[in-house]
Amino acid sequence: MIEETLNNLKLINQLEILIPIAILSVILVAISKSGFGGALGSLGLPVMVLAFPPKLAIAILLPLYLITDIFVAYTWRKFPVLKILKLMVLGGLLGQVLGWICFEYLEDKYILILIGILALITSIRYFKGIFFHNKTIKKIENIKSSLSRAIGWCGFSGFSSFVALTGGIPAQIFLLPMGLERQLFVGTMSFYFLIINLAKLPFFFDLQLFTSTSIMLSIVVLPILPIGIYLGKLLNKKLSDRLFYHISHSALFLCGLNLISQQIL
Numbered sequence: 001m002i003e004e005t006l007n008n009l010k011l012i013n014q015l016e017i018l019i020p021i022a023i024l025s026v027i028l029v030a031i032s033k034s035g036f037g038g039a040l041g042s043l044g045l046p047v048m049v050l051a052f053p054p055k056l057a058i059a060i061l062l063p064l065y066l067i068t069d070i071f072v073a074y075t076w077r078k079f080p081v082l083k084i085l086k087l088m089v090l091g092g093l094l095g096q097v098l099g100w101i102c103f104e105y106l107e108d109k110y111i112l113i114l115i116g117i118l119a120l121i122t123s124i125r126y127f128k129g130i131f132f133h134n135k136t137i138k139k140i141e142n143i144k145s146s147l148s149r150a151i152g153w154c155g156f157s158g159f160s161s162f163v164a165l166t167g168g169i170p171a172q173i174f175l176l177p178m179g180l181e182r183q184l185f186v187g188t189m190s191f192y193f194l195i196i197n198l199a200k201l202p203f204f205f206d207l208q209l210f211t212s213t214s215i216m217l218s219i220v221v222l223p224i225l226p227i228g229i230y231l232g233k234l235l236n237k238k239l240s241d242r243l244f245y246h247i248s249h250s251a252l253f254l255c256g257l258n259l260i261s262q263q264i265l
Contacts (some may be wrong), residue, residue: 021051022221030068030228045165058165059214069194079187087150092196095158100203111164112259119169119256126249158196182244
């Protein structure tokens with residue numbers, strides 16, 4: 001308890017340095033969740049842990065994720081594809097339970113490296129298909145055949161979202177190949193993350209991740225959310241479907257590089 005109190009006091013004394021980093025992290029998350037370059041949101045935690053201990057960073061960000069999820073899900077409420085959403089939620093919730101069970105025994109480093117590698121592979125395959133075969137996204141028409149993919153990728157998404165708030169990349173690996181129009185893509189992703197982030201709350205309370213310091217810091221950066229949400233929605237409306245997917249996969253590639261470099265260098 002004494003050590004935690006001293007650490008909290010140290011963080012408070014360094015707020016002038018820490019808050020700009022927290023603001024950047026929140027802006028990236030808000031822009032991503034509001035529909036522009038979904039993989040950008042996966043940069044939120046890696047940016048935040050430049051200044052904060054990982055568990056504190058997760059506790060700061062989760063309430064902000066939830067507030068953004070509620071607003072964005074309401075904004076895109078007419079667009080989720082329910083058949084796909086049900087499969088994603090099933091996999092995601094299974095992954096959440098696994099993340100809760102394993103949370104205290106895992107090192108974030110190896111989870112982040114693995115997710116980064118998967119992000120690089122997915123984005124490289126996308127651009128290889130365009131430049132060498134002149135193909136766009138190969139659509140997956142049979143939703144039932146996607147059950148195993150949903151359990152795998154969205155299970156991994158739920159797990160990595162719980163332990164490292166990086167569930168966006170595996171979820172996109174599942175959803176991007178379906179070639180949905182961007183409104184359907186954003187609507188489905190928005191409701192998926194709203195549901196699995198709400199599911200985290202009882203587990204986070206059980207693990208005692210929320211502290212007075214995490215709540216205080218969440219409140220400090222809360223006013224930044226509307227700015228990021230507005231920017232994300234504006235950028236989304238101005239993009240064509242093709243450009244949207246180009247940017248999403250480019251962001252996916254950059255996120256992969258960022259996640260790996262942060263853990264290795």
